[in-house]
Amino acid sequence: MATVTEGNEQQPEQTFNSLNRSPYHVKFSDNNQSFSQQQINTNQDNISSSSRHGSLSSTEKSGRFVVVKSSEVSDTNENDAINNINSTTENEKLPLQTGQTSDTSIKLNESIYEERDDRPRTVLDQLYNYKGGIVPNAAEADKPTGNQQKSANLGTIFGVYLPCVQNIFGVIVFIRLFWLIGIAGALQTLLIVLICSSCTLLTAISMAAIATNGLVPAGGAYFMISRSLGPEFGGAVGILFYLGNTFAASMYIVGAVEIVVKYMCPEKCRLFGDDVEKPLIAFNHYRIYGTILLLLIGTCVLIGIRFVTKIAPFSLFAVVISILAIYAGVIKSSFSPPDLPICLVGSNPSHLIKSNVLNNDIRRYCHADKWCNEGNETIPCPLYASICNKTINTLCSPDGHINDVRIEQGVPGLKHWQLSENLFSHYRAEGEIERDIKGDATFEVVAQELTTFLILVGIYFPSVTGIMAGSNRSGDLRDPSRSIPRGTIAAILTTSFVYLSNVIFLAACTHGSLLRDKFGDSINKQLVVSVLAWPSKWVIMIGAFCSTVGAGLQTLTGAPRLLQAVAKDDLIPILRPLAKSWRGEPIPALFLTLFICECGILIADVDKLTALLSMFFLLCYGFVNLACALQTILKAPSWRPRFRFYHWILSCIGVVLSVSIMFIASWYFAFIAMLIAIIIYKFIEYKGAEKEWGDGIRGLSMSAARYALYRVDEAPPHTKNWRPQLLAFISIERNDENETYTLRHSKIFNFLYQLKAGRGFVVAANVLEGDYLEKHQQIEPIRALLKSGLAQAKIQGFAEVLAAKDVEDGLSTLIQTEGLGGLRPNTIVICWPTQWRKDFDSFTAEAFIRTIAIAEVRQCAVIVPKNIDNFPDLKENQDGTIDIWWIIHDGGLLFLIAFLLKRNKVWSHCRIRLFTVTQIEDNSVAMKRDLEKYMYQLRIQAEVDVVEMADQEISAYAYERSLRLAERIKLLKDLKLGDKDLQLQSQIPMETIINSQQQQQRRSSFDDSNNQYHYTFTPNQLESFKHNVTESSMRKMHSAVRLNEQIKERSRDAKLVLINLPSPPTKQSTLAAYSYMEYVDVLTEGLDRLLLMRGSGREVITIFS
Structure with missing residues (x-):
């Protein structure tokens, strides 16, 4: 029994202040006791927004507890009730047994928690049914207990x-x-x-x-x-x-x-x-x-x-x-030892004779005599007949007598000398009587x-x-x-x-x-x-x-x-x-x-x-x-x-x-x-036994994960340890009629699986627009859908759903906060928005570009699959080429992703081809030779091709950022790098090397002029484009068209094309975003499967082991 009251007064029985210091008192009573019948009105205004009042009475003798309001119970009645409880003898005091809770007490508590889904009865039943750390799940809690087997109650x-x-x-x-x-x-x-x-x-x-x-x-x-x-x-x-x-x-x-x-x-x-x-x-x-x-x-x-x-x-x-x-x-x-004779022959070793050889009469036949009298007949003695008739037998003497035959007591009694004889081992092989001494199973125990x-x-x-x-x-x-x-x-x-x-x-x-x-x-x-x-x-x-x-x-x-x-x-x-x-x-x-x-x-x-x-x-x-x-x-x-x-x-x-x-x-x-x-x-x-029992293995995994997280430094990893840790944004469509969810691009999970050769983790994320308090019930179905997609693609990854006021804000939050310690995503995967023209008013393009910009600030690489629905399934093995159009040296992300894809069985039979764009006046032959040497040092098998284009056909970025491998070794020597510095320098993005060279010697063709078109869109140009299509804008688009023609000409039959993602505009606006999306569409038009990539510079691929 227990009495629960509000205040500082210490009661004789155990007390606790429940219901968050509410004006209600919880009183526990014995099965055979009840309070005096009182009408208890509970004011729901203190608990919920609804203004409902109810009155219930505690009249059931089987009730274990009641809830009453202090202000509506007189001190006299309350003290009487407490005294009534405390007067119970010790033998009548029973622990709280929720299984015997009366309906009246349950109704009183339900009136307090009317607005909650988990009523007290459910919670109390779960506590009562708690077994070894397992709280029954919903299905188990709803099962009727009437048919439960009765235990034998054994001591x-x-x-x-x-x-x-x-x-x-x-x-x-x-x-x-x-x-x-x-x-x-x-x-x-x-x-x-x-x-x-x-x-x-x-x-x-x-x-x-x-x-x-x-x-x-x-x-x-x-x-x-x-x-x-x-x-x-x-x-x-x-x-x-x-x-x-x-x-x-x-x-x-x-x-x-x-x-x-x-x-x-x-x-x-x-x-x-x-x-x-x-x-x-x-x-x-x-x-x-x-x-x-x-x-x-x-x-x-x-x-x-x-x-x-x-x-x-x-x-x-x-x-x-x-x-x-x-x-x-x-x-x-x-x-008084028992009479149990045994027959032994020989001394070292002793041969124990079977009793059936002696006709089960040991005292009569266990002797060395040759002949025995049986009535009026004289016959060979059983022991002599069994032993001495053998062709080869050392137990018999030449004169035909058996050596050292004796009868001993099998149980001589409790003797210390007997214990001494039996202290040590007598291990034997099959058929032996002692170690390395063979016996004869026909007459002796072996x-x-x-x-x-x-x-x-x-x-x-x-x-x-x-x-x-x-x-x-x-x-x-x-x-x-x-x-x-x-x-x-x-x-x-x-x-x-x-x-x-x-x-x-x-x-x-x-x-x-x-x-x-x-x-x-x-x-x-x-x-x-x-x-x-x-x-x-x-x-x-x-x-x-x-x-x-x-x-x-x-x-x-x-x-x-x-x-x-x-x-x-x-x-x-x-x-x-x-x-x-x-x-x-x-x-x-x-x-x-x-x-x-x-x-x-x-x-x-x-x-x-x-x-x-x-x-x-x-x-x-x-x-x-x-x-x-x-x-x-x-x-x-x-x-x-x-x-x-x-x-x-x-x-x-x-x-x-x-x-x-x-x-x-x-x-x-x-x-x-x-x-x-x-x-x-x-x-x-x-x-997939989805049982959460709080077991030690999962506890050990948590401890190991915690220890590993502490060991992982939050600083950028070494080049050799870099691997794509993927944060993939998954689009989901909602069917309002039946309130179900479907994946908009389910094949993105196949693509994520094909990148798993990098041994990084995968987070499949979705942003749910709206307030969390209003949308929290929709989060679990979406998370379950993401987990299902991961499971179908055989990916051991994580599913994350975030409720935010808009998609743009949600994506930004995920990029900034996803991960723990040094284990955070370093690569963002987001599909190309195919409906960006139709959704222009909903800022789809602007949100997409802002996401890329946030990833760039967060120093994350970006992978944008385009035409993701055309990508192969897990069992559609490809046979062809994977073409890399290496326009900007961003640390080698394109090489690395192509290599990881090729390690998957879907792409394992494909060849890698590398295309780089340069101007006509560059030494394309030397550049190709140096690129082949560089790919050999990277241990990547790839066919190299240099595409020459005129200044009028390509943008200035192509010339400025093309790798000049012919001058690389000389450049390192001019910078006076030692062996250690040389190794470190080989891991620095090539932009840094070229910029260092440009500070010493700059070609006149790099000067800004009207015929050089940069790969980014500036706000001023886009604003002018809004009102008037200038010649500069037309030539800018012309460069994209010409580069697209070169790509389609050489990579039309390629199974997959990888290309650098152009830099987004520095100033965010709807028109700038629209123009950028149009430019990328023109650049990649007509390509069946495409990966647009933008590296952060950290994912450097190195030639060193």
């Missing part, structure tokens, strides 16, 4: 601790742990257990930090990874973790069947075949019994998680009893596969997995952020203690040769730990079976929920049908899980299943640690976990351990798992 013990313990105590602890001790020795086995348990413990610590940093809904580990590392990583790891859980269920089921078929009823459970020990026959038994067991477990899961939760403790109870039976057996063996430390790590690791069993069921937990860390860490500590103690006890009380007997061939096919247990071996048999079945049950319960969580996020479209539920259970996901699990059962080999599923688990564990480390290092404001015992160094160690164990266990399976993850990652990225 820490039954929801996390017991499922984790049951999952961790799988098949490995009963049928493989003793064998690992015999092969690796106690010391290295302890090291293996510590490595694997450390990996899971560090992962659990990282998971605890993530789980306590907000709510964790259904999905568990997938949810934590995806919301921390992004949808791509989350989807990839989520699918792999799901597959790992599903194949783990297959391993558990196959392990349970192996216990039954091999140890519990090897004779009665035989379906076909005489020898169940043969791999093919055994695997067929596993497949049949495994399928039957899968159907039974699947039926239990199908009934529901509550049913699973009720039956799971019984199997867990059997597991606990089995573990205690092992400890009891170890203690008993110290004063290694059935190659064993190394790395291989044993991979075999053992699945015995510590299962730590995510609780987090996988996070949607069914009462308080996931509290239960997951406590239950998971407690389960890991418990199971790790059991494993470590079992390693020491088994090594201290069991014969080493027996520990290396993987399937109990020397003790009549008995499980080693079962004969050690007390009071009966059946305790272990039943416990091991229940352990594996229970682990499979828990895994098949969590895996479908994990898959359903991935499907609900809609990252992979094919998984959408799996997001459905029936009675709160993920039935479609469960059926798919059972099918995949059956595929794993058909493999029927536990050792083959463990390697692959270990990769899936380790990959998930690594990403959980990475997520925690990333969030901690980034120090995001939202990173506030309640679990404090974590550190980013521990998480990094967890990442290293996970990856190391992956490659230690099986490097090729590690690569396969990573390849699958990469494929899923790229698929989700390709499909």
Whole structure:
């Protein structure tokens, strides 16, 4: 409960001043309490422009809060209400629950926020439905909540601790742990257990930090990874973790069947075949019994998680009893060892004889005698017949006796000397009894596969997995952020203690040769730990079976929920049908899980299943640690976990351990798992998972971008680092009838894509005329249209929409302010206005010229595509020429753009031709030779042609600004430049060099005269042109016509023409703009595809690397 009042008086309950110090008081009440019925009139004049009054009453007993106006509630009533609230006992005080908000309270608040689109009910509902940092979007907020599945509300013990313990105590602890001790020795086995348990413990610590940093809904580990590392990583790891859980269920089921078929009823459970020990026959038994067991477990899961939760403790109870039976057996063996004889031959090395060779009667037949009496008959003894009848055998002496035959106790009891003998490793290759000593599998126990430390790590690791069993069921937990860390860490500590103690006890009380007997061939096919247990071996048999079945049950319960969580996020479209539920259970996901699990059962080999599923688990564990480390290092404001015992160094160690164990266990399976993850990652990225989850990867990108922006100097970049950073102005048409928008020139995006070889960024911008407050609703549709155009052209760029009073002002603002720090556009792309004559009264031409002038002042290059609709699409490959008409040396922009276009596959088959204009009296032959040499130094393949024109035919600019390459080297020497200065000077715009030369020597033909026509229009000339067409103006236009004829004559068939954009008039006026546009139109008339360019002088192309 809370009371909210205005003023400085401190109330007994928590108070806050809401509604911006309004005269309204917000009072929260318990469900069972209500205020006295009062008529509350709310004056809307204080809130909105409309003069409406309303009266509502707070009479609903289920209401959680009311809003009343201070001036209309008497102090007596208010104090009574406050006292009524404060008199509530502590047990009745409940937190704010917006889900129980009464309709009366909602109406009161709606009257206050009547003019707003986001009413308080919507905001409060979103806060109530907030899960792990995700506020529901509009579609999610509008969904009815009546059909939402009801969670099981499980606590820490039954929801996390017991499922984790049951999952961790799988098949490995009963049928493989003793064998690992015999092969690796106690010391290295302890090291293996510590490595694997450390990996899971560090992962659990990282998971605890993530789980306590907000709510964790259904999905568990997938949810934590995806919301921390992004949808791509989350989807990839989520699918792999799901597959790992599903194949783990297959391993558990196959392990349970192996216990039954091999140890519990090897004779009665035989379906076909005489020898169940043969791999093919055994695997067929596993497949049949495994399928039957899968159907039974699947039926239990199908009934529901509550049913699973009720039956799971019984199997867990059997597991606990089995573990205690092992400890009891170890203690008993110290004063009363079990009678478990084993037959050994030889001393160095010792040969462990199979019990079936001795007719399963070791005490009777384990001796060196040649003949044995069987009733009234004398027959060769089984051991002698098996060993000495061999052609080559060193175990038999020349006189036909077996050397050093003895019977020893398989479990001598808890002895320190036994522990010393089992401390060190006995790694063997297939078929060996000791390192480099081959054995005979017909009568003795030999290694059935190659064993190394790395291989044993991979075999053992699945015995510590299962730590995510609780987090996988996070949607069914009462308080996931509290239960997951406590239950998971407690389960890991418990199971790790059991494993470590079992390693020491088994090594201290069991014969080493027996520990290396993987399937109990020397003790009549008995499980080693079962004969050690007390009071009966059946305790272990039943416990091991229940352990594996229970682990499979828990895994098949969590895996479908994990898959359903991935499907609900809609990252992979094919998984959408799996997001459905029936009675709160993920039935479609469960059926798919059972099918995949059956595929794993058909493999029927536990050792083959463990390697692959270990990769899936380790990959998930690594990403959980990475997520925690990333969030901690980034120090995001939202990173506030309640679990404090974590550190980013521990998480990094967890990442290293996970990856190391992956490659230690099986490097090729590690690569396969990573390849699958990469494929899923790229698929989700390709499909464009537009999910904003505030994940760490995006936070890392923001930090990296911020760091990079600080590193980028705002000064002009070096010549070698210059690349076109494009700001393209996109024209958009509005259809007033249906209020839709269309692109006026959609092919400009294709052109922008073709310039992407420069590796610069692209900003597609549009100016919306009008006031922002009136036009703000139109901005998002236009931005979406621009993004769609960028996406269709495969451009990773930005879309920008600016509302301004007119287009001219908007373009000016974008040019001045677009970008951040040193990362700003340096090239403006604006289409030639095709309708400038028709739109003369709307100042289209004047706005266009002003934009060019602003770009020039801003020192930005300008690219003006003309006839943009004739430009090729992305798949229209061109074959012809790209012609450059190099009239003014502006730093080499024309060369650079032509080169970048040629790097695109559309223009890659085109040749570049360079045309430059000079006067007849110039040395055109020498100029062509020097230009070819210059192009060679620029490493650009181009055909050079010099076009000679008379003074009467071209303007003076053509002569003054044509490159005089023949005098360039001499000029540099005359200026006395050193090598360093020479390199720097080569990057200076050529205008500077020519101007420097002109100061020393100026030709008389450069003097102003009546027959020289400049490339710009002066205001005085244009004003006179307005009233009278003079001879000077006519000759000026004549120059444009003659140059246009030369261009059309040589470049009529060119696929693209690049030419310098004439300088705009220095004084802005409507008539000057009109005349300029007319001049450029005449200059470029008849050209199909044209790029007009004006450089700033910064985009210098250099001959140096």
